[in-house]
Amino acid sequence: MNLPIDSVMLVLVVTNLLLLGLSQLRSCVHAVAVQGFALGLLPLLVRQSGGPTVWTLLVVLVTIGLKGVVFPKLLQEALRDADVRREKRPHVGYTMSMVMGFVALAGAAWLSSRLPAFSGSPSTLAAPVSFFMIFVGLFIILSRNHAVNQIVGYLVLENGIYVFGVVLLHELPLLVEMGVLLDAFAAVFVMGVAVYHINSEFDHVDVDQLDKLKG
Amino acid sequence: MTLFPIINFLLALVSAPLLLGVINKTKALFAGRRGQPVLQAYSDLWKLLHKGAVYSRTTTWVFRAGPVVGLACVLVAAALTPFGGAPALMGFSGDLLLLVYLFGVMRFFTVLAALDTGSAFEGMGASREVQFSALAEPAFLLGLAAVAHVTGSFSLSTMFPALDATDWSQAGPALLLVAAALFIVFLAENSRIPVDDPDTHLELTMIHEVMVLDHGGPDFAFILYGAALKLWVLGALLSGILLPVRTGFGVIDSAIAWAALVALAAAVGVVESSMARLRLLRVPRLLVGAVLLSGLAFVLLLR
Amino acid sequence: MFLIVASLAVFSVAALFAVLPAHRPVWCVRAGIFGACVGAAAGLLAAVQGLFGGSIESMRIPWSIPGGELHLGMDPLSAFFLLPITGLGLLGAVYGAGYQRGGDAKKLGVGWFHYNVLLASMVTVVTARNAILFLIAWEVMALSSFFLVTHEHDKPQVRAAGWIYLVATHLGTAFLLALFVILGEKAGSYEFSAFAKAGASLSPGLAVAAFAFTLIGFGTKAGFLPLHVWLPEAHPAAPSHVSALMSGVMIKTGIYGLIRLLACLGAPPAWWGWCLLAVGLLSGVMGVLLALSQRDIKRLLAYCSVENIGVISLGLGVGYLGLSRGSTTMAALGFAGALLHVLNHAIFKGLLFLGAGSVLHGTGTGDMDLLGGLYKRMPWTGTTFLIGAASICGLPPLNGFVSEFLIYFGAFSGVVSTSSAAVVSGLVVITGLALIGGIASATFAKAFGGIFLGEPRSDQALHAHEANGLMRWPMVALAACCVLIGFLAPLAVRAVLPAVGMIVPVSSDALDAGIAPAMEPLGWITAGCAAFAALVALLALLRLRLLSGRTVGETGTWDCGYARPTARMQYTASSFGQPLMAVFAGLLGTGGTGTAPRGIFPAKASHTSETPDPFRSRFYDPLFLRTLGLLALFRGAQHGRVQMYVLYVALTLIAFLIFSLG
Structure with missing residues (x-):
């Protein structure tokens, strides 16, 4: 039992369940921001030989800055520009989504209990939580229509991979990490621009209707 | 067997209406008013007990039985509730089931008494009451089951006195989740904001208040006192998890628990002042969330 | 054992009396009812004796059916299930006498015939110790209850309910037949005691199959989801005392069978x-x-x-x-x-x-x-x-x-x-x-x-x-x-x-x-319940005391100032259940039709909602429709010419002959 890391894991799980249960897009973005912030602290908590290095601190700062501040800000702005408040018609209801999320978490816990233990993993929760986050990310992408929710889904997915990398491989695969971050950044950037333009052209940001664009 | 179970039981009987006063005072403070006196609920009870009563011609004895059965249920439930590290008057393995189901009896009869009047308003309130309680009950039982798992016993009178700081250091996150779930149940079962609004009597949005619209006189006094005692019982369980302080001196423990309950009441006042009532359609989501929080606690406990 | 045999005998005689072509059919009906009561009372005594006497008895009479034997037995498990069967059978008969008072005696006589047969078959089901006897009793139970369900067969929905029941119960019996064949083959006998020895040595695959057959076969009778679809059709269609008997105890024979047979599977x-x-x-x-x-x-x-x-x-x-x-x-x-x-x-x-x-x-x-x-x-x-x-x-x-x-x-x-x-x-x-x-x-x-x-x-x-x-x-x-x-x-x-x-x-x-860990709490529960009852009494007295001498008025229900409420403004049972149903709408699939009120002075509006059984409408109906379509292929062979049927029989016989000699 590692209390600080477990607390962060708890925050991650609860924010994920919130993401599944909240209909207000603004609250979803808040939840993602909290998640990014908690996530950013992880490298500090994972005990490394010889204390936190400058690199670690840098990564922490960049992660928190991007995931906790910049991405949410961009999304907020996209929301404000698009002037939408809630997901209109999710494919899966919110209550049902929460229940499914919980089932996925229980399933992930069971699955990771059958995996060979990651040597030296500081928290037994990390594996199930990262699987869970990947599932939730995919689930949000699949079940929600709004473009902002899609980005939220990608972010959660990416956060899940991040947890896996930081806690389970207990060293910072920096290049991989930077690559993923860049991917996500590009995704947010492109989507943000796209959302803005789609909105100004078509008055809605429903990705289900993007197929009308094809010629 | 010390005297504490009896003293605590009497303490519950005497000071339960005080909690209502604390909540109202807190809300008044937030609104910048002076508000009613803290002891207002006592005066209300006294006044109601001295009144006559008026009954609808539609009603049968079921309507008159509702408040009586409800108060009897909650009195037995209070006798099952441990307080301040001391066991309850009655304690045995599985007493938590009796407690939960006694609240079920109380609800069943309150609902039937509401339906007995044949009023559309009371029918509406009753139908919402059963809707929310059907979801709150699993959350309540699961939360208690999590505490049972942590303490290795399923008698309230052993579970709660056994909880202490070491449990929090070992299973802190799980207990925190359980407390959050039970807080939601606490608000829902006591018909507080954000599930119900105890202040509105004549609107279509409320639940518990509209069910007892037709009651008056001593019947309503029973209902009011029963509600206060229910607040006490659920609050005692919740604060028993949140603040398991054990000094070894029964008097001090009881005093601390009492202060914790008053603080909890003040917290309810803060919640009520700072939040709006949820839309009715979203209440089930909140309650399902409470079930999931308890379930989450188990995921944490089990790995 | 004597009491069981006596009760079976009384049921049989009473069943016959009920349909006797007598001058005054009312007396036949009374005989049927009286017989049901006496038989059930004897069975009840047997159950109490079996449960508390603690002795395990049995009675065997040779039977000419291969593998079959008239082997009845009594142990606490049988006695326990016998208790509700006979108890509710007795009370149901008394109630039925009042319920059907003044009905057409001829038709009622047939009803009481089946009632007696149903009771006798249920008693046999829970006491049979031989699989063949068990199956026969099981089938008699299904048929007699089918005739009871279709008692009011002049109504089309009752006939439909009867057919659904008949099909469902026979599908269940088919699985039981398969189970008994598996166990009987292994044991070389159709005695339950032999099954118990054979069941433990089944191969893993067969053991899984045996469990599945037990669960499906008995689950159909018990009404496990999704095998329950016959239950909400058949039980309401029957006269109420029969519904009580079917819903209260007949489906429990499924539970009995499940427990009895699972005990044989190791x-x-x-x-x-x-x-x-x-x-x-x-x-x-x-x-x-x-x-x-x-x-x-x-x-x-x-x-x-x-x-x-x-x-x-x-x-x-x-x-x-x-x-x-x-x-x-x-x-x-x-x-x-x-x-x-x-x-x-x-x-x-x-x-x-x-x-x-x-x-x-x-x-x-x-x-x-x-x-x-x-x-x-x-x-x-x-x-x-x-x-x-x-x-x-x-x-x-x-x-x-x-x-x-x-x-x-x-x-x-x-x-x-x-x-x-x-x-x-x-x-x-x-x-x-x-x-x-x-x-x-x-x-x-x-x-x-x-x-x-x-x-x-x-x-x-x-x-x-x-x-x-x-x-x-x-x-x-x-x-x-x-x-x-x-x-x-x-x-x-x-x-x-x-x-x-x-x-x-x-x-x-x-x-x-x-x-033991539960016994002390149960004592406490009794104490708690007694305290609760005492408190209710005390508070009721207190309330009376408080109200005595004060004005206790009577008036209309307070409807928030609206002075002329009518009975139609009440919340109906359907509206009462609606919010909770809405939470589970995804599972229930409740559908509704109607016109919503529109405008400031709305004209007539209506709403009807209906919840068809989701398993029936989404699973069984399509399945059976498809099966029907498949079977229509063979309809050409069914044309009503007797000569052709004789030809079919002859061809089949020849085919078998070639198969067995070749």
């Missing part, structure tokens, strides 16, 4: 328990949700039987998991809870069906949206129905609470253990039971409130009349049983223990030790 692995938990959870939750969505009181009660079978199955699941873990406490608690719930459900479901019958009898309708305010017109029915409703919700201090408490107790003893599997199973049971209990409370608040409280919503309800004396006393007796078992919980559990001992293979001392 030591239970853990997955049996998980299977039963899953089935129980599904049946319980879906059953009670579907019950909540019904408008007709008898359909509601029928779905509620599915729910209670689910609760029983949860108990059995806990029991088998306990057995597989080697925990006598968990096993004893699970099985004791399940068995006690079998008895309790027979009592309160019988009571509620009889009450529903009185409502039908007194008003002519079972549509809860048309009733209301019946309490003032039918106080006996109302009071007993209220007791039944409270006990079926598992509310203390009545009997439903005791059996659910035992199952919960078993689940909690899993939760506080260290094995994660036990914790998870406990959680499943606790969540399931809590959810089921909450929704059941809503369902029965809706049923009781809709029927008995408020103002009458129609003329039928306004002119309702109370049940006659013969109908009244069975209900009072059953309500008294609800209260008695509730207050004498420890004694009731002691009475179930011998039957539990037949399932849990340990000595009676070990069994006592296993159940």
